[in-house]
Amino acid sequence: MTDLESTKLEKHNGHQAHHNNNELTESEPLTWRFWRKQRYIVVLLAFFGFFNVYSLRVNLSVAIVAMTENRTVIDDAGNVSYEQDFPWDSKQKGLILSSFFYGYILTQFLGGYIGTKIGGNIVFGLGIGATAILTLLTPLAAKHSLELFLAVRIIEGVFEGVTFPGIHAVWARWSPPLERSRMASIAFAGNYAGTVVAMPSSGLLASRYGWESVFYVFGAIGVVWLTLWMLFVRAGPELDRFCSKEECEYIQKTIGYVGAKKIKHPWKAFFTSMAFYAIIASHFSENWGFYTLLTQLPSFLKDTLNFDLGKTGFLSAVPYLAMGILLAVSGYLADWLQVKGIWTTTQVRRNFNCGAFLAQTVFMMLTAYIMDPTWSVVFITIAVGLGAFAWSGFAVNHLDIAPQHASVLMGIGNTFATIPGIVSPLLTGYIVGDSGDRDEWRVVFFISAGIYLVGCVIYWFYASGELQEWAKSPEQKALEAEQKQQLQLTQRAGFVNTAADLKD
Numbered sequence: 001m002t003d004l005e006s007t008k009l010e011k012h013n014g015h016q017a018h019h020n021n022n023e024l025t026e027s028e029p030l031t032w033r034f035w036r037k038q039r040y041i042v043v044l045l046a047f048f049g050f051f052n053v054y055s056l057r058v059n060l061s062v063a064i065v066a067m068t069e070n071r072t073v074i075d076d077a078g079n080v081s082y083e084q085d086f087p088w089d090s091k092q093k094g095l096i097l098s099s100f101f102y103g104y105i106l107t108q109f110l111g112g113y114i115g116t117k118i119g120g121n122i123v124f125g126l127g128i129g130a131t132a133i134l135t136l137l138t139p140l141a142a143k144h145s146l147e148l149f150l151a152v153r154i155i156e157g158v159f160e161g162v163t164f165p166g167i168h169a170v171w172a173r174w175s176p177p178l179e180r181s182r183m184a185s186i187a188f189a190g191n192y193a194g195t196v197v198a199m200p201s202s203g204l205l206a207s208r209y210g211w212e213s214v215f216y217v218f219g220a221i222g223v224v225w226l227t228l229w230m231l232f233v234r235a236g237p238e239l240d241r242f243c244s245k246e247e248c249e250y251i252q253k254t255i256g257y258v259g260a261k262k263i264k265h266p267w268k269a270f271f272t273s274m275a276f277y278a279i280i281a282s283h284f285s286e287n288w289g290f291y292t293l294l295t296q297l298p299s300f301l302k303d304t305l306n307f308d309l310g311k312t313g314f315l316s317a318v319p320y321l322a323m324g325i326l327l328a329v330s331g332y333l334a335d336w337l338q339v340k341g342i343w344t345t346t347q348v349r350r351n352f353n354c355g356a357f358l359a360q361t362v363f364m365m366l367t368a369y370i371m372d373p374t375w376s377v378v379f380i381t382i383a384v385g386l387g388a389f390a391w392s393g394f395a396v397n398h399l400d401i402a403p404q405h406a407s408v409l410m411g412i413g414n415t416f417a418t419i420p421g422i423v424s425p426l427l428t429g430y431i432v433g434d435s436g437d438r439d440e441w442r443v444v445f446f447i448s449a450g451i452y453l454v455g456c457v458i459y460w461f462y463a464s465g466e467l468q469e470w471a472k473s474p475e476q477k478a479l480e481a482e483q484k485q486q487l488q489l490t491q492r493a494g495f496v497n498t499a500a501d502l503k504d
Contacts, residue, residue, distance in 0.1 A: 025250075038243040039174050039251060043183050045229050046167060050190030052128050052222045053163050055198035056135050056156070057100065059214045062202035062298050062316070064093055066211040067142070085211070086142070094429025097295040099150045101421035103157025108418065111162025112169070112411025116263055119235030120169025120407060123162050125226055130159040132222025139212040161418075165411035171399060172406050173236035176254040178339055181348075184396045185331025185388075192324035195294070199317040255403065256476065263404055269470035270409065275401050278462035280413045282353055282394035285455025286387060288420035289360060289448040293319065293384060295425045296432075296444070304441055305373045315377055322385030330392040345400055345465025353393025353463065357456035359386045361449045368445035371438050394459065401464060402471030 034040035067086045088096065115123045134156045141152040167187065175183045198218060205213040234240040237248040270276060297316045301307045307315060334352060337343045343351065363383035367376050398406040398413070427447075432440040472480070 038237065038240055038247060039179075039183070041242070042170065042174055042233050043186050045225075045233055046124075046170070046187035047190035047193070048225055049124060049128055049163070049167075049229060050187055051194035051197070052132065052218075052225050053160060054191045054194035055218050056128075056131050056194075056222055057160065058195050058294055059135075059198050059202045059218050060100075060153075061097065061295050062199055063206055063211045063214045064088075064096065065298055065302060066203075066206035068093065086146075088146075090429050090433060092146070093299075094425045096146075096150065096153065098422045098425040099153040100157040100160075101291075101418050103154040103159075104161040104421065105157075105415055105418040107158050107161030108165060108413075108415040109408070109411040112165030112407040112409070114162070115166045115169030115407040120166045120171075120173075121229070121233045121235050123166035124170060125229045125233070127159045127162040127166060128222060128229075129226030131156045132219045132226065134159070135215050135219035135222065138215040138219075161414075164414050165407045168398060168410040169407035170233075170235070171396075172403050173255075174251060175399070176251055178254075178335055180399055181334035181338075181392050181396055182328075182331040184399075185327045185334075185392055188391055188395060189324045189327040192320040192327065195320035196317040196324060199298070199320070200314040203314065256473075265405055265408055266470045269468070270405070270412065273401070273468060273470070274462040275397075275464035275468060276409060276413070278459045278464075279394045279397050279401075279409070280416050281458040282357075282390065282455050282463075283413050283417035284420060285357065285451050286390050286394070287417045288424060288451045289364065289383070290387065291421045292424045292428065292444065292448050293380065295421075296428050297380070300441060301377075304371075304438055305376060307373070318377065319381040319384035322381050323388045326385050326388035327391060330389045334392040346463065347465075349393045349397050349400065349465045350460060350463045352389040354456045354460045356386045356388070356390035356393070357452045357459070359383070360390075361452040361456070364445050364449035364452065368442045368449070371442070393463075397463065397465065401466065401468045403467075404473065405471060 028036065034044070068084055068088050070084055111123055111127065134152055138149070138152055142149040171180065171184055201217075202214045205211075205217060232242065237243040237251045240248075297319075301315055330352060334348050337348050338345055360383045363379045363386075367379040367383070370376060370379065398409040402409060428444050431443050467476075
């Protein structure tokens with residue numbers, strides 16, 4: 001089948017799907033009063049869940065600056081000396097910042113698999129809750145030894161590793177197809193809201209109350225969220241006492257849910273699907289640039305551009321504020337383009353994703369060339385902000401190609417996409433010395449730009465927004481066969497009537 005034929009077929013199927021979905025309406029349509037729909041209460045709590053995911057992850061990026069800062073000490077005799085709480089060099093700091101991802105990479109697949117068995121809500125909630133409790137113990141571990149500190153960070157990664165696959169199991173049961181982009185994008189915006197709040201707040205807390213307060217405050221917030229999540233969210237609408245019968249039926253009919261059943265995962269098909277490999281490549285590329293900035297931006301601003309610790313936290317948060325705002329815009333726009341039939345699902349995913357990657361490539365290279373305090377922050381903000389459109393591409397693409405298997409696919413994909421979280425801080429630590437030389441940082445930005453470009457090319461040629469043949473349930477295949485047979489009978493009857501008219 002040619003690409004043109006594929007696009008035509010998808011447009012036909014897409015318009016047919018839109019027609020069928022439009023026939024399924026709720027007596028009270030979705031409005032700005034989102035709290036009337038339980039699925040958007042789930043979205044709201046998922047937003048705050050991801051707020052915790054990233055605030056618990058990034059607080060160390062700022063806290064480590066305070067933990068290793070040289071402080072001037074003047075004794076009673078007037079003698080001046082310098083002291084540090086932790087005399088870690090750039091390589092040790094790179095190891096600490098990447099240690100989280102050693103654990104994070106181990107449980108991606110496990111989180112997706114367990115999510116399909118016991119419910120994504122439980123996996124998502126306990127993953128974040130356990131991380132919050134470990135965060136409360138972080139100051140004790142750091143003061144004990146570097147080894148124990150690393151161990152705690154690795155275990156935190158183990159628990160947070162199940163969160164993204166877990167939430168895909170939730171979306172598979174809660175999100176109608178034509179609301180999928182906005183629901184997921186709003187929830188994912190919590191990542192960047194958490195980053196926006198955590199970075200400046202961590203700087204202020206560390207400056208006023210000591211670096212320990214950073215971990216106590218965000219750990220406590222995570223425990224409060226866990227309580228609310230476990231009280232109000234269930235695996236699916238049919239299990240949720242707060243979800244009306246009408247809303248439950250609407251969700252289940254639009255997603256084709258036929259009740260709880262054992263799902264058999266076609267493992268061979270997963271690893272021979274080019275559409276899935278395109279998602280993995282795109283996810284890897286986005287995470288490389290994202291994790292590079294997430295872990296290293298405070299150090300870059302302080303050591304190279306000479307901002308003080310307080311300003312470093314605020315400026316580091318600006319790019320993620322832009323991304324959080326644009327995520328809501330990109331999610332709504334992606335759904336609108338599909339509902340109106342302007343673009344097919346494949347075209348939305350491909351154009352959003354690759355357009356974002358090309359822009360990120362350009363602005364990363366501009367950052368590398370300019371190295372100006374003001375313009376560097378502007379270019380990095382644009383690069384990170386436009387990544388929101390990529391998240392309306394690859395991040396929900398698993399739900400397009402194989403909704404029943406989305407949590408497992410996310411787990412497998414995020415395993416590969418976690419590699420940048422391990423490699424990037426270590427590589428940056430080796431490229432950039434303690435002096436923070438501009439030419440060394442230039443190399444870091446060039447590497448990120450190149451990886452964005454490679455991801456763009458792969459996704460453009462191999463991405464798909466269509467339900468894959470191997471992902472269709474027996475019921476879906478039977479329904480398609482019946483529809484095809486009816487279409488053939490209709491066409492045959494049309495030919496007979498035309499022939500009769502001509503004969504007359």
